[in-house]
Structures are given as C-alpha cells and as structure tokens.
Amino acid sequence: MDEKREDGRSATQLRPLSCTRSVLNRAHGSASFSQGETKILAAVYGPRAGTKKNENPEKACIEVIWKPKSGQIGKAEKEYEMILKRTLQNICLLNVHPNTTTSIIIQVVNDDGSLLPCAINAACSALVDAGFPLKYLAVAVSCSLSKHEYCIMDPNKLEEEKMKALVYLVFRNSILSVLDEGSKQEGESIENGIITSVTHGVMTVNNYFQCLEQGLAAIKPLSNFLRKKLQWKAQSDVSIAG
Amino acid sequence: MAQMICLQRWKWMHLDAFSHYAFMSATCSNQYGLMDGLLEELEIQQLHSVSQSTIYLLRTWSLSLYTIPRQIKCFIIVGAVASANGSALAKIGCTTMLAAVKLEVMTPKLESPDEGCIAIDFHMPPICSPLVRPGRPAEAAPVITKQLTDIILSSGMIDLKELSLVSGKAAWLAYLDIYCLDADGSLFDAALLSAVAAFSHLQIPVVSLNDNGRIVLISEENSGAMWEKEPVNKEKRKLKLDTLPFSLTCALHKNYILADPSAEEESIMETYLTVVLDSSLQLVSLNKPGGPGLAQTSAIQDCVALTIKRVKELQKMLNEAISDMEVD
Numbered sequence: 001m002d003e004k005r006e007d008g009r010s011a012t013q014l015r016p017l018s019c020t021r022s023v024l025n026r027a028h029g030s031a032s033f034s035q036g037e038t039k040i041l042a043a044v045y046g047p048r049a050g051t052k053k054n055e056n057p058e059k060a061c062i063e064v065i066w067k068p069k070s071g072q073i074g075k076a077e078k079e080y081e082m083i084l085k086r087t088l089q090n091i092c093l094l095n096v097h098p099n100t101t102t103s104i105i106i107q108v109v110n111d112d113g114s115l116l117p118c119a120i121n122a123a124c125s126a127l128v129d130a131g132f133p134l135k136y137l138a139v140a141v142s143c144s145l146s147k148h149e150y151c152i153m154d155p156n157k158l159e160e161e162k163m164k165a166l167v168y169l170v171f172r173n174s175i176l177s178v179l180d181e182g183s184k185q186e187g188e189s190i191e192n193g194i195i196t197s198v199t200h201g202v203m204t205v206n207n208y209f210q211c212l213e214q215g216l217a218a219i220k221p222l223s224n225f226l227r228k229k230l231q232w233k234a235q236s237d238v239s240i241a242g
Numbered sequence: 243m244a245q246m247i248c249l250q251r252w253k254w255m256h257l258d259a260f261s262h263y264a265f266m267s268a269t270c271s272n273q274y275g276l277m278d279g280l281l282e283e284l285e286i287q288q289l290h291s292v293s294q295s296t297i298y299l300l301r302t303w304s305l306s307l308y309t310i311p312r313q314i315k316c317f318i319i320v321g322a323v324a325s326a327n328g329s330a331l332a333k334i335g336c337t338t339m340l341a342a343v344k345l346e347v348m349t350p351k352l353e354s355p356d357e358g359c360i361a362i363d364f365h366m367p368p369i370c371s372p373l374v375r376p377g378r379p380a381e382a383a384p385v386i387t388k389q390l391t392d393i394i395l396s397s398g399m400i401d402l403k404e405l406s407l408v409s410g411k412a413a414w415l416a417y418l419d420i421y422c423l424d425a426d427g428s429l430f431d432a433a434l435l436s437a438v439a440a441f442s443h444l445q446i447p448v449v450s451l452n453d454n455g456r457i458v459l460i461s462e463e464n465s466g467a468m469w470e471k472e473p474v475n476k477e478k479r480k481l482k483l484d485t486l487p488f489s490l491t492c493a494l495h496k497n498y499i500l501a502d503p504s505a506e507e508e509s510i511m512e513t514y515l516t517v518v519l520d521s522s523l524q525l526v527s528l529n530k531p532g533g534p535g536l537a538q539t540s541a542i543q544d545c546v547a548l549t550i551k552r553v554k555e556l557q558k559m560l561n562e563a564i565s566d567m568e569v570d
Contacts (some may be wrong), residue, residue, distance in 0.1 A: 054373055075388040082385045086532025089512075154330065170532075193536025197515075201396050202524050205546055 006158065007036075014141075014154040014218060018053055019121075019229040021129045029130020033122035037112035040119045047100030054166035059094040064123070069108045078159050080106075080116055087120055087140075087196045093133040102132065102164045113157040114142040116168050116198065121226070128230045137173035137226055138195055139219045140205055142166065143211040151214045165201030167208065169194060169215040173223035192216065245558060259551060285361070312313070316556075318435065318563040320443040328444025330563075332436035335504060336426035341418065341436035343444050347457045350406065358405020358413040362391045364420045364433055371425035386430055389529065390420070390437060393518055397487040399525045400441065404481060407449065412457050414446065415567040427504040428491045430516055438486050442564055445478045485520035488556045489527075490549040492517070494535050501548050517549040 009015070015036030024030035027043035034040070051061040064085045088104065104126065106119050117140035124138045144155040144163040152159065160166060171194060199208070220223045316334040323329035326342035333339075350357060363386040366380040374380045394400065405414040418440065420433050448460045493503040493511040500507060503514065513535030518527040525546075530537050 016514040075384040075391075078381075079382040079388045082381070083531045088532070090532050090534055090536075172536075193538050194530060194542070195536060196532045197528055197537070199525070199527050199529065200392060202398065202520065205523075205525050207463050208525050208528055209539070209542075212542075 003151070007156070012153050012218060013216065014221065015156070017205060017222070017225050019125055019226065021125060027126075027186070028208070029126045029128070029132070031122055031125035032109070032131050033125055034109075035114055035118050035121075035154060037110055038114055038118045038156075039109040040115075040122040041107040041109055042119070042122040043105045043107075044102060044126045044130040044132065045105070046102035046130075047097040048102075049100060049130075051101055053096060057099045060092065060097040062092065062094075063101055063103045063187055064088070064090050065103060065105045066119075067105065067107045070109060072228055080119065081088075083196060083198060084119060087138055088123060088127070090195045091124065091134050091136060091138045091172075092124075092127070093135055099236055102130075111157065113155050113160045114168075116140070117142045117154075117170070120170055120196075121222075125226065127228060128142040137223065138170050139173045139223045139226065140168065140170040140196070141215045141218045141222060142168050143215050143218075145201070145207055145211065148175065149203075153214060153218050163201070165199065167200075167211045167215070168196070168198040168213065169198035171216065171219045173226065174220045175237075176224075176227065179238075194204055195236045265282075282347035290428050299311050316432075316435075316559065318439045318560055320439055320563050320567045327439075327447065328440045328442075330419045330436050330439030330443055332432050332439055334428060334432045334435065334502065336424050337422075337432040337504075338424040339420055339422055339427055339432040339436035341420045341433075341440035343440050344417045344419075344448065345444075346415045346417065347407065347412050347449070350410065350413040354402070356406040356413070357401070357402040359413065360391075360394065360400065360405075360418060361414045362394065362418045362437070363387055364390060364422070366422045366425065370422040374425075382429065386433055389430060389527075390433060393434065393487055393489075393527055394418075394437060396439075397485060397518075397520055399438070399483055399485060399487060399520070400481060401484065407457060408451065416444070424503060427506070427508045428502050429501065431464070431489045431491050434487060434518070435560075438483075438488070439560055439563065441481060442483060442486070442560060443567065444481050446481065448478060485522055485524070486557065486560070487518050487526045488549075488553040489516055489518040490545070490552040491515070492545045492548065494533075494541055496535075497541075499541060499544055499548070501545075501552075513537070513562075515545055517545050519553050521548070521553065523553065524551060530553055 005011070018034045020032045022030060023032050023041065024043050027045060029044035030042060032039065032041045047060055051057050052063065055061040062085050064081045066073060066081045066084070068077055084104070084106065103238050104123050106123060108115065120138055120140035127134060128137070142154055144160060144167070145165040146152055147164050152163070155163060155166070194212070267322070316332070319331040321329060322331040322340060323342045327341040327345045329341060331338070331340050348359065349490060364383050366374050366383045368374050368376045391473040405416065407413055418437055420436055422429060422433070447455050450460055452458050490501060491503065492515050493500040493507055494513045494515060495511045503511060509516065513533035515537055517525070520526050528542070
C-alpha cells in the first residue's frame, strides 16, 4: 500500500521542522520557520494606532504583506495575503487592541512546496513572539492526493507537481491534556473544526474527507513541536527575570 | 403545498447585537422574503420576545436558489455582448456579472506547441459597490481572478489542445474578461457561472492560412474568394466542454449554514465556505479562507449536499439558456 517517496519518507511523515524566534532585532516579533527546504521569515510590527480604510475600528486590524523570493507580487501573492489575513483573524483576540493595525510581513526565503502552510506556521510563531494575544495557535499542514488516490503529507515541490490534487488545511493546535486518550471525547469536537481549507485539482468528495482525516492526525506532532519551541523562550525569560 | 415545503426550510439564526440594524433593514426591504402569509405561522411572537441584544434573523437557503420565485433568483443570458466571440450575463440575486471571451491568434509556447491559452481577468469597477473607489482597485478582484483561473484550468473544463490551430505556429489565446456590475455578495459564484456560460456560448471563427503563413479571418462576405485556400477551421464551431464547474458559497455561523449570502449578510457573517463541484459531482475546490468561525466536518458535508442541488439547478438553467439562444 505504501508508495515510495523520493526522499525516503513514509506517506504520513512530515519533513524536518525548524523554528527560530526573535531572529530580527527591530521587529516587535519575528520567527523563521522551515519545513524541509521550504523556509519563511515572518516579522510582526504593531499594534499601531488606526485601522485601514473599510475596516471595523472596534476591532484590531491585521495587515499581511507577502514578499516573494524574487520579482513583483502578483495575483497568487494577493490570494495568499488574503488567506493568511483571514486565518490570523481567526486565531487573534481582535477585541483586545481596538482601532489598531498590526502588520505581518512574510518573506519567502525558499520555496520547496507547502509554501502557504509554512507561512501560516511562521506568522503564528511571529505573533507569539510579539506577544500578540491569541486564542490558540493555528497549525497548517498540506496534504496531496496521488494518482492512485493515496494521501501523502507535506509534499515537496516535485511531488506537488506530480500530484492529482492538493489540499492545504489549517486547524487549531491540539490540546495538551492530562487526561488519557480514552476520556478525551468531548474535546475532540472542538478540535475538528477547520480554520482554513484551500484545494487545487479535482478529487472526489470522499478523497477530500480522507485528506481531512490525515491532516487532523498530522497536526498533533506539529502542534507539539510548536508548543515546545514557543514555550522554551517563555521559560528562559522567567529564569532571567528570576 | 409549496408553502408548506418552504416552511420546513426556514431556519432560525442567532446573531449578536451587531446584526440588529441589518435585520431591521432586511425586514423593511422584505429582502429575506419575510413572506406575508407565512409570517404568522412563523410565530412572530418569538421575534418580539427576544431581548434587545439578541436578534433572530431568519431566512431560508432555498430563497436564493430561486425555489421561491422572488427577487432573489438567478438567470443567465448568453450572447449578451455582440462584439465578443462568446459572452454571457449571469445574475444571482442582485449580483450581476458580465463575461465576454475574445479570441486572438498567438504563437504557442515552446513547451506546449499544440495548446492554446486562456487569460482570465476579473474587474470590479466603482459602479459595482460603494466600497470600491475609482483609482484604487478592489482587494477582492485579484483574489477572485486567481481563484477563477485555478478552477477553470484545473477542472479540465476546456481542453487547451482544442484551441490549437497549426501546431507550433498558431493557437487561440482566449481572453476572458468578467465585469462585476453589481456586487451583492457571493461574487465568486456569479463570476464562475458567467464564465462557464460565456465559454459554452463561445464560437470559434473560421480562419485560414494565407500565403505569408499568417492566419486570417474569413468573414461571411469574402468567404467565396477565400475558399480555395482551405480554411484551418472548416466552419464555426463550439468548444467541447467536458465538465462544467459550478459553485456555491455558504456563510457559516455557529451551527447554521446560510447559502448564497448577500453583501449585507457577508458583512455580518464573516466566515464563508465556497464549494465548487463539476457536472459529474467531483470536488474541484473547497475553499474556506479563514474567518472568525470554524467549519466542522458535518457543516462541510451539508454545504457539499447543498452544492450538489445547486449544480443540478444551474446546469439545467444553463442548458435552457443555450437552447433558447439557438432557437433564436
């Protein structure tokens, strides 16, 4: 059943992750996030006074600026900006800083597939680094469907091109519970909700739900990774203060 | 009997204080179809007993789907622009889109010598909405252009090989321009519908290769003189469209699904989900770009079920519009 992948990963295995916080000095918060060869640098500036035009002044406004690796920004980048902005609106507590604008700048360092999920993870880490009030973390995964209708997680660029369909999914981070697996039934229904879903290519509805299931299974290691990386600094801050 | 069916489809929607104004104006303009005879049956007392801060907005999804012949319905007119090779005017509720396809001869790319090309552009002129100001392009326009391009190309609706004229030398470049004339929510649905209708109406003109190796149009008048030069296209032909994609946008709020939201509803309910299915009910796209709410699996399933209904209705409507056109 297993299809061989060129880099020797199993179908559900993610590429090696790395996340570094506070990489930029002037930014209020920054993070660099990489999944395999895909690398994104994210910076947060703000909140500063005033909202953009046509935005609700009773809430905080989020502005996303996407900088591609090279060249001008085009329609694809505009779409990424819109998706990222609306995804971050979901996780941010927008009522805390009314009538302010927070800018998130995404710089693509290297694109080797799963660009948007990597950018969402990077933006989320940068927001945490900036101390922006969040409801929960957004955890993004990409899932692709091979010609034999087989789910493959976190494809790289080569695999993305060969695939029949591609699904980007964003969920909330999984809850760290002291209860054992069996008694966690209530929490699951909250966890299942999709923040963002973007698809490319034609597939059957069942295949989509299959991807959804796989994606949901993959967020646990990802959210554990994020939690570890983001907690680490908070603890070291305490030790310095103490 | 029809009224009873409608009644079952009414849904109660719970919204916060923000929607108070929207609800009142909706009631005044009768926009959500607070139908005269049904109002009493819907226990109007419940509406009054609700506290000031919580308002119940009611609407049925079927209203927008022209099940009820009210002002929210859709229609398609193909061949709305005489100067274009293919065109259509699509209206869903108040959202109006005008799409036109223009064909030009181009040299195909080296990597795909026997394929044509499609260039899609979605325009939002200031006429469509008070939110769009002249000079500054609307933020939504490039996003919708990108999504339309993705869907039209990935759905396999058009075989690009069909747009080829002479392999490696000449192919058709189809410019699809969609103008939003009235932006009243669910822009993407109406844009896709108009695009699909315009491509269904598209007629490829008769062309021939002249002595210099150039492609020339054969118009009706001089067709006799040009016949000896053997046209590349024997006659005007239509594009073969394999599967047609159709979409439905649903706004989500808590456990409620509101299909085909208007601009007013979109401003209140910021979470929406767009499902695109093709005629064989394959999923072409399931797009939920963030927003304050989450989409549960059951909600997605419901949205897909609604879209299946919608696809069948729109397909029927499009077939009727095209057969009407051919009769004329």
